[in-house]
Amino acid sequence: MPIALTLNAGSSSLKFGVFEISDAPKEIAAGLVERIGGQPRIKADFGDLDGKIQRDLSAEEARDHKSALDTVLDLLRERITNLHAEAVGHRVVHGGPRYSEPMVVTPGVLGELRALSPFAPLHQPHNISGIEAALEAFPQALQVACFDTAFHRHQPKVNDEFALPREYYEKGVRRYGFHGLSYEYVSGELKSFAPLLCEGRVVIAHLGNGASMCGMLNGRSVVSTMGFTALDGLPMGTRTGQIDPGVIFYMVQQEGKTIDEVRDLFYKESGLLGISGLSNDMRTLEAAGTPEAKEAIDYFVFRCRRELGGLAAALGGLDALVFCGGIGENSRYIRSRICDGLDWIGIELDRERNEANERRINGTFSRTHVLVVPTNEEIVIARAAKKLLASA
Ligand code: ADP
Numbered sequence: 001m002p003i004a005l006t007l008n009a010g011s012s013s014l015k016f017g018v019f020e021i022s023d024a025p026k027e028i029a030a031g032l033v034e035r036i037g038g039q040p041r042i043k044a045d046f047g048d049l050d051g052k053i054q055r056d057l058s059a060e061e062a063r064d065h066k067s068a069l070d071t072v073l074d075l076l077r078e079r080i081t082n083l084h085a086e087a088v089g090h091r092v093v094h095g096g097p098r099y100s101e102p103m104v105v106t107p108g109v110l111g112e113l114r115a116l117s118p119f120a121p122l123h124q125p126h127n128i129s130g131i132e133a134a135l136e137a138f139p140q141a142l143q144v145a146c147f148d149t150a151f152h153r154h155q156p157k158v159n160d161e162f163a164l165p166r167e168y169y170e171k172g173v174r175r176y177g178f179h180g181l182s183y184e185y186v187s188g189e190l191k192s193f194a195p196l197l198c199e200g201r202v203v204i205a206h207l208g209n210g211a212s213m214c215g216m217l218n219g220r221s222v223v224s225t226m227g228f229t230a231l232d233g234l235p236m237g238t239r240t241g242q243i244d245p246g247v248i249f250y251m252v253q254q255e256g257k258t259i260d261e262v263r264d265l266f267y268k269e270s271g272l273l274g275i276s277g278l279s280n281d282m283r284t285l286e287a288a289g290t291p292e293a294k295e296a297i298d299y300f301v302f303r304c305r306r307e308l309g310g311l312a313a314a315l316g317g318l319d320a321l322v323f324c325g326g327i328g329e330n331s332r333y334i335r336s337r338i339c340d341g342l343d344w345i346g347i348e349l350d351r352e353r354n355e356a357n358e359r360r361i362n363g364t365f366s367r368t369h370v371l372v373v374p375t376n377e378e379i380v381i382a383r384a385a386k387k388l389l390a391s392a
Helices: 065-079 107-115 123-136 164-171 180-193 244-254 259-268 271-276 283-290 290-315 325-330 332-341 353-354 377-391
Strands: 003-009 016-019 026-033 042-044 050-057 086-092 142-147 201-207 211-217 220-224 322-323 369-370
Touching: 003 042, 003 377, 016 065, 016 180, 016 211, 016 377, 026 065, 026 377, 042 065, 050 201, 065 123, 086 377, 107 123, 123 142, 142 164, 142 377, 180 211, 180 322, 211 290, 220 290, 244 259, 259 353, 271 283, 271 290, 283 332, 290 325, 290 332, 322 325, 325 332, 332 353
Parallel strands: 003 086, 086 142, 201 322, 322 369
Antiparallel strands: 003 016, 016 026, 026 042, 042 050, 201 211, 211 220
8 A cells, every 4th residue: 555654844843644545545643753852752643553652752863853754764664564655745834926736846846945934934944854854765755745825825915915015025025824734624624514615704713822714715715814924813822923013123122132032032932821921732721720821811812703803804704613723623612712792793602512522513593603623734735645646
């Protein structure tokens, strides 16, 4: 059975998946190496092959993405004889203005992806390290890049541009939007179990450590909360979300911070962590119950509701709200807080269905459908790898 590997390289983590590429790709193993370059740890589920493992790794076993991948491959080889990947699919955060679908990574494409690094300096270089490591490990495999921006590339120009002098649009300063692989998966699921609804006005709320919302018409993205970078829109675990750019001038000019310090403040020290002073993790904040934790949750909920209203206005109304991501899929409390009092937009939550974490959580008389659809970015990558493999 041919195998495809999926890789999702973050700043200090490497998520992997192993799929049998039959008609519908089937996951046979998945896992994560975290704290690469520090005190690394691996969590993996080898399913029928060998169950779950979770253990610390030596610094040597994951000093960078390349050695982390080698460690993962050693573990896989112990369990899969003659491990041979036909394709390796990579999550790549930025596809720039050009890439609106997955691409086979040729030397030319890799060069373009490197050139896009200034657009996503905290993510793109790690994605490229993942590709380089996979090229070395599987030189014969088809390397496929799947872009988080691609799903949004056909948005109308009015949501694609900023009110800057025109030259900057041409230079690529645009609203790209992210979490595209997640939106593609969830909209595909919606299409399969509620095709008519999928043709309507739908907002998907991807609420995880990173969070964004996407407004879709007829299954296509027309508006999203993230913009030029994955910093805009909703507040996140450690990212500010939307913020007046004037704060940057103030931080530099009055607080004497360097621009790198402001970047780190906005990306790594803000959001839920910044307001709560406690944690970036929603579970911890829900359990903590301190005034600061409550304030962080209130801010998150308020901004989700505010953006939802804005997206619904852009769509001309709302037929369905779909929750996904770690918070969206699991937190009954946050879902109910977001939906509370949204009857003006046709939303009425069914408390019991919400508590039971059912797929449909709206009440019988709710005009707007409210759904929970667990996302699966890895399978979107595996499907893309399979498709490009078939046409290679
Ligand atoms: P990432 O963006 O890193 O992929 P996830 O989608 O895994 O993140 O989401 C992580 C977030 O989901 C964390 O804030 C975590 O606390 C939250 N989360 C997961 N399970 C629950 C739960 N049962 N209740 C509340 N929050 C949860």
